[in-house]
Amino acid sequence: MEALKQELKSKIIEVLNLEDINIEDVNDDDPLFGDGLGLDSIDALELIVMLDKDYGIKLVDPKEGKDIFQSIETMGAYITANRTK
Amino acid sequence: MKKTYINGLGCISAQKTFDTVFLEEVEVLENSILLPLKTPVYKDFISPVAIRRMAKGVKNSIVASTLALKEAQLDTIDAIITGTGMGCIEDSEKFLKAILDNNEEFLTPTSFIQSTHNTVGGQIALGLQCKAYNVTFVNGSVSFESALLDAKMKIEEEEATSILIGGVDEISDYTTSLFKLAGYIKQELEGPYPVLNSTTKGVVYGEGATFFVLEDKKREQTYAEVLDVEILNQLDVEEVEDKIIAFLKSNTLQISDIDAVILGYNGDVEFDGFYKNISEKSFVKIPQVYYKHLSGEYNTASAFGLFVGANIIKTQNIPDVIKINAVEKSDYKTILLYNQYRGIDHSFTLISRC
Numbered sequence: 209m210e211a212l213k214q215e216l217k218s219k220i221i222e223v224l225n226l227e228d229i230n231i232e233d234v235n236d237d238d239p240l241f242g243d244g245l246g247l248d249s250i251d252a253l254e255l256i257v258m259l260d261k262d263y264g265i266k267l268v269d270p271k272e273g274k275d276i277f278q279s280i281e282t283m284g285a286y287i288t289a290n291r292t293k
Numbered sequence: 294m295k296k297t298y299i300n301g302l303g304c305i306s307a308q309k310t311f312d313t314v315f316l317e318e319v320e321v322l323e324n325s326i327l328l329p330l331k332t333p334v335y336k337d338f339i340s341p342v343a344i345r346r347m348a349k350g351v352k353n354s355i356v357a358s359t360l361a362l363k364e365a366q367l368d369t370i371d372a373i374i375t376g377t378g379m380g381c382i383e384d385s386e387k388f389l390k391a392i393l394d395n396n397e398e399f400l401t402p403t404s405f406i407q408s409t410h411n412t413v414g415g416q417i418a419l420g421l422q423c424k425a426y427n428v429t430f431v432n433g434s435v436s437f438e439s440a441l442l443d444a445k446m447k448i449e450e451e452e453a454t455s456i457l458i459g460g461v462d463e464i465s466d467y468t469t470s471l472f473k474l475a476g477y478i479k480q481e482l483e484g485p486y487p488v489l490n491s492t493t494k495g496v497v498y499g500e501g502a503t504f505f506v507l508e509d510k511k512r513e514q515t516y517a518e519v520l521d522v523e524i525l526n527q528l529d530v531e532e533v534e535d536k537i538i539a540f541l542k543s544n545t546l547q548i549s550d551i552d553a554v555i556l557g558y559n560g561d562v563e564f565d566g567f568y569k570n571i572s573e574k575s576f577v578k579i580p581q582v583y584y585k586h587l588s589g590e591y592n593t594a595s596a597f598g599l600f601v602g603a604n605i606i607k608t609q610n611i612p613d614v615i616k617i618n619a620v621e622k623s624d625y626k627t628i629l630l631y632n633q634y635r636g637i638d639h640s641f642t643l644i645s646r647c
Contacts, residue, residue, distance in 0.1 A: 223401075225345040246342060254401050261399040 264292030301506035303360025328589035348381035353502035365506035371453035376436035378592020380410030434634035459504030460593025499589015503596035516603035557632035581617035
């Protein structure tokens with residue numbers, strides 16, 4: 209789980225082109241949207257595609273995303289429980 | 294009919310064309326087939342949140358347009374008109390590559406949003422909250438002149454009093470490799486690559502964003518008046534002189550009235566004959582200027598040419614680095630710009646001190 213969380217931080221920084229942010233700057237329980245990393249709806253689409261492409265998880269109900277993408281911690285837990293690759 | 298004045302400009306190019314007066318810090322890279330941009334500090338102009346998703350062309354255009362508007366002392370404008378030959382080609386490539394690499398699945402929105410040609414004008418408008426006329430011309434190497442012509446007509450017809458126009462294009466890896474294969478860009482390891490008197494095919498390639506504020510009123514900061522623009526798709530080398538004479542005549546001018554001619558020499562021995570023919574004949578007694586050794590060739594490099602022309606009129610000086618011949622004039626009042634690319638997309642632009 210720890211390795212997955214580090215991997216997620218690295219991928220999010222790269223995929224979303226978060227300039228000036230390093231892995232160490234992102235805490236496991238920081239909110240990804242709003243006050244935390246300040247991600248927006250386009251970033252949410254990028255994260256949905258990343259889940260599908262890299263972990264074989266298809267989010268059929270977009271409302272699920274609100275809980276899954278709360279933080280690195282919640283993303284890691286969801287991926288661990290549902291990944292197909 | 295209202296007249297059209299250049300009241301502000303901003304240029305991001307392979308030279309330091311911001312925070313300078315006029316080409317006093319140029320660097321001529323004769324051994325490079327691609328001229329890299331001198332980039333500004335984007336964060337001085339764009340918020341970090343917005344910048345992370347922006348294509349290179351969008352960032353450069355926002356900076357160039359911000360500089361132009363600042364110089365013109367304007368916050369709002371009546372129209373945004375953009376010219377681009379290839380659009381934000383870097384993100385177009387990313388998006389198309391993702392389609393191929395992922396077997397048409399997993400397509401993400403960011404590079405698609407940035408990949409369209411009109412994203413530049415759209416994002417400038419978003420930044421300015423400008424909901425006015427916003428058009429992008431994609432007409433090869435007369436894309437910028439098409440934007441200029443549209444703006445001039447809108448001002449003449451009193452449909453607008455202030456217009457932001459610009460030309461923007463990007464270098465991108467894959468398209469560059471295709472242009473090299475096609476022989477449009479010079480071959481590696483055959484340098485140096487002088488733009489004047491070149492003996493090889495292909496061009497030295499570049500990228501940039503050059504924006505202008507055009508208004509219907511002359512003001513203290515006015516650079517020049519845009520007298521006329523003409524676009525011709527295809528000409529033979531021998532036809533150019535007659536077309537220029539006719540263009541000047543329609544403005545009640547003749548070649549001897551021209552104080553400097555700015556030519557789009559790009560170092561391609563196959564097509565520079567269009568310029569050489571008039572350089573060595575009808576314009577031999579006129580100060581001649583070239584600029585693509587500084588900017589590189591790209592579809593909207595002629596916007597850099599207009600930047601050069603406007604500055605010559607404003608400063609009344611032609612820097613040595615852009616002189617083709619040694620002819621000088623005591624007064625640079627009327628300047629003609631002539632550009633073409635690969636024998637098509639010919640344009641004549643006439644500007645004048647006012």
